[in-house]
Amino acid sequence: MILNILFGLGVALFGFVLQTALGGINRKVIARLQKRYGPKWYQEFLDIFKLLSKRATSHGWIFDFGVIMALGGIIATAMFMPITNELVAFDGYDNFFIFVYLIAVGMLGMAMSASGSGNPLASIGVMRALTTMLAYEVPFMVVVLTIINITGDSSISMIAEFQQLANNHWFIIALPLGGIVAILALMGMLGKKPFETYIAPAEIASGPMVEYGGKQLGMLFIMHEITVFIEVSLFVHLFLGGAENIFVFLVKYVLVYTFVNLISNVNGRFKIDQVVTFFYKWPLLLAVSQAIIAIYLGWVI
Amino acid sequence: MKSTKFTELTQEQIDRKWWEIGDFFRRNSLWMLMYCTGCCAIELPPAMTSAYDMERLGMGPMATPRQADVLLVTGYLSLKTLRRLIYTYEQMSEPKYIVGFGSCTINGGIYHDSHVVINRLDRYVPVDVYVAGCMPNTEAVMNGFVDLMDLIKSKKADGWKRYHDNYDWYKKNQEEALGEVRIKDEFHE
């Protein structure tokens, strides 16, 4: 059990290192896209460690407690995440719903802490974040419902193995409409443009993060990196057939994140009600028709 | 018996080591808060975008003073904006640095004889680096940032400490110029 826990913490650390490095590389990729030179590839590490070294300001105990709860919740979620078929900390318990709902503890912690700062902009940011969540989560869950209904298993690693056993018929190909919805939902989850409404630095001064500086902000950055790791690897396992070994995982992970980032950087930003109407129009329609096609008609390529 | 190889470090030395490590991170990741009241602000867009690309120094714009490390004062400061600058500066988390742009922050520049513009920024808040010129060109701005990084490395960028140590003097100057630093809520009354 101790070994499993240590392994789980290792997964969280792995996710942090991977996503932070990849985040830096992606900043370079984006810089090249904009004809710039870009920062060092390890710039994100420098940013985070700098924040941890500064002297922060605190707005009372709930402000600190929320940050601890946020990071703790996300670390706990990451501990359940499989990396490859074999590399799972708690085999058999990597249930899909754990990721959707345990991640919410982290989010709740952050939202609580942000509201506890007493800044109205933070509350507006949280409001927008929750509204965005209401928008992207429903179409995404319908697509995942289809997948679980087909595979009969809600364990992430089992779903990945299911795809590998079926001659690598990845669900993004087998359920093409669902795949499109999942990519859109992933962009919403990651808070990438055009669904970046709740950060919006020029509009609401970076939303929930408005009052943070120093170590609290550093911990929230760590939390954010691990969250991105969880969400992207969820996509890799559910739709891209998971990974037999760690190199396949790395390749898929890097490709998905870079792809999403590239799309995001040529987009503008939606208003918050546009986000909601967008997700409840086409993605939901696509998700429902995909579910009907797959479950009742049984047409899975 | 004490080991001869490793001499025991005093707490002070350990702190200094940590501080040096921290300085490495701090100088390579400077987040700016741009206080764009003067005309020198026009030099920032070329510095940030593809012409000069300040992101390769690890610098980037930030939304609020809490998150930022370096405060850019781009040009002249009227008395109305000075009190807001001081308020913003005091909200930043330590260590914090100030970069003054253009001759206005050094000696008042072309507004030196105006009754509502302050002449020497250094009398009110501690400035670490000045970028001279009216206005400075973008190379000079970039050079100023590199200078700031060098100063952090050689531990000379200690404006925030000076502000602590000589707080009374700064406060006196601020009050002489402004009357009182924090004024009433003028938007809601």
Place this chain on the structure above:
Amino acid sequence: MANLELIIIITLGFGMLAYLLGNLHRTLGSVITILGSAFVFGSLAMYGYTDTLDLTVNYLPGVLGDLGASALSHYFALLVSFVYLMVAFFNPYYIDKQKYPALYSMLYLLSLVGVIGLFYTTNFLAFFFYFELVVWSSLFLIPLGRTRSSASLYYGFSAFGGFSLLVAILLMYSGTESFNIALNLAALSGTTKVFVFLLMMISALSKLGAFPLHIWLPNVLTDAPDPVTGLFSGGLEKLGAFVAVIALVRLGGVGTMISALNIHLFNYIIMILGAITIVIGTLMAIRQDDAKTLLAYSSMSNGGYILVALGFMTTTSISGGLLHIFAHAIASTSAFLAIGAVARQTHTTKISELGGMIHKMPITYMVYLIAIISMAGIPPMGGFISKWLIFQGVISEGFIFVAIATFFGSIGSFLYVFRPLAALFLGQELPEYKTSVKEAPLLLLIPMLLLSGLNILSGVVPNYILRYTNKILSELNIAQLNLTQFTIQGNNGDLHPLLIASMFGIGVFVAFIIFISLKKSKKVDLMDTYTAGNFIYTEQHLHYTSNFYAPLERLYEAYIDKMQRFYQSLSIKVKELGEVFKYYFFTYKPEITVFWILILITLLLWGDIA
């Protein structure tokens, strides 16, 4: 020796005692309510534990004495009497506001008697009697609060539900000539079964506050005295769930089978109604300003979850539904009590008038936090386990539209439960509460902390409860849920709640280590926030409370108006109908009365004459 009959009679005695002592001193009567409900819960728990509930009846008259014990009735009775006990602790502090304190205490215990009788009776006539006893006694609890109009609303819907229950009972009686519950339910078939099912569902929906019959719920829960609100949400609504269990689960599938969906028609209709309830409850809760109304809509939406879960007829979803009844009762009672404690200190429940209560009431805040984590279905609280079990059913059956509603409700619940958290407890500390407000007194904290502990316990080791619901499942002839010591086996994967909870603990521990090993932060005032360099000294200007989800609300505002207009015009029609009846039947003119009496006698004698 004490038995079930004695529990009922002694509780009645406690009720009388409460009235007598309450007339002497108001607080004394409310203390009796604590003792009375503690007696009921304690004795039920003891007999439930040793599994020896004595059912001999010597004193109760007629059908009222037909008592029988089953796991289902035990489960509900224990849960609801526990809620009664927890809420009773609040009574002494709120009794001062009541106009008739002695009456309040008596009615409180009288409704408890009704609840216990309802759960244990084996006779439909007694069932109806206890049902009405609960309705009448709780009816008079409501107008002791803010207004009277909501009491009449409650009465209208309850009477509708009660009479449809009576019609169902009489329909069954006409078939079997007996009032025995088990016998009647087993004998049903064909069209009678459909009618009985629908009529019983009407009474269940009206008690649960589900979609077409939900209007009374937010009004009553807003206007009722603060403790009664918790009672309604955690206890009395669960009567509807009990009726729903009888109608949905014990009757089995009703109506023609829809082969594509593999479900009976009327069960599907009930599930769709449940789904609509979830969506409407969620959308309405998001836009409320009063914390009590907000929580009322949330309990409406959770009632929808219970309906959806019970409609499935699969092991996972029914145990999910039963667990959800438990988890929601505990969570919503503690949330209502936390809001009640705030209301006691500040005399308001409007979110827009409150702010920063956490600084003065940190324990109440933690209680509310734990409650909403459970209500939103986030681990490691009980609500997560029950929602997970319900999702298992929804997913493996592949009901897409019901699934959309359940997902929408579960994400939407994050939105509405966060509102009181952000604006009422957090945010700027408003100056009017800086000095006057204190933490709630100890006697109020005890039930809140107990409920919070139960919230956590039901999420960490839910198997103790699920083992009990398994007993109910075996009683209802449904396959049991597979449980090991700590894991739950669903349709598509296992869950290990203890593992999740302990990993969460480890995660928080790691984060805490990171946090305290770093440099200490500088404490600043709440007003010292980023204001883009402006000087703002008024707390209200930095406190974002009203119209919290305005951009989202704008998207569906127009439809709500339409629905409200529909209900308003409906109520006008009902009122007009009532006027007609009043004009013809209830007049002071003797000739009309004599006329109706004659008609009645003629009708009664019709059989003999013809």
